[in-house]
Amino acid sequence: MFDKAKKTGTELLGKTNRIVEGTTIIGDIVSKADFRLDGELIGNFTSQGKLVIGHAGVVKGEIICNNADIEGEFQGKIKVLEVLNIKSSAQIHGEVLVGKLSIEPGANFTATCTMITEVNQEKPKDGKGAEQKQQE
Numbered sequence: 001m002f003d004k005a006k007k008t009g010t011e012l013l014g015k016t017n018r019i020v021e022g023t024t025i026i027g028d029i030v031s032k033a034d035f036r037l038d039g040e041l042i043g044n045f046t047s048q049g050k051l052v053i054g055h056a057g058v059v060k061g062e063i064i065c066n067n068a069d070i071e072g073e074f075q076g077k078i079k080v081l082e083v084l085n086i087k088s089s090a091q092i093h094g095e096v097l098v099g100k101l102s103i104e105p106g107a108n109f110t111a112t113c114t115m116i117t118e119v120n121q122e123k124p125k126d127g128k129g130a131e132q133k134q135q136e
Contacts, residue, residue: 021056028061038072055089081116 016034019025023039031047038054043061045051050067053059057072064079071087078084079097086092088106096113103109 021054053090079116 016036017031018036019039019041021038024042025039026042028044029035029041029046031045032049033047034049034051035045035047036052036054037045037057037059039056040058041061045059045061045063045065047065049065050069051063051065052068053070053072053074055071059073060075062077062079063074066080067082067084068078068080069085069087070090070092072089073091075093077095077097078092081099083100083102084096084098086101086103086107086109088104090104091108093108093110094112096111097116098113099116101113101115
């Protein structure tokens with residue numbers, strides 16, 4: 001009756017991975033699904049979903065994701081393609097590239113911030129922009 005299609009990475013969005021408080025990861029994390037981090041990550045994080053850094057969460061490294069909520073501590077470079085929500089308990093230090101930014105009063109935001117626009121977005125590694133790819 002229903003066609004059982006092969007699951008793609010986008011079907012994983014909405015499901016959440018979790019690193020609990022008291023856990024430290026040294027290395028890189030790559031995830032297609034949403035992710036909640038209440039522990040510590042020393043390394044890089046890449047996701048097609050949403051990253052939540054909880055009150056006890058600490059990240060030291062580089063983050064690339066679609067959306068993020070930060071309640072804990074972040075040091076490094078973060079690139080959020082859509083919306084970055086910085087809660088009042090957050091401590092952000094480093095470089096921020098973001099589509100949209102929301103900062104609650106009380107947050108410690110010591111960073112350079114660049115808003116990403118369609119014109120301003122970085123070109124893919126092949127050096128071709130979106131217009132060139134559409135013409136091909």
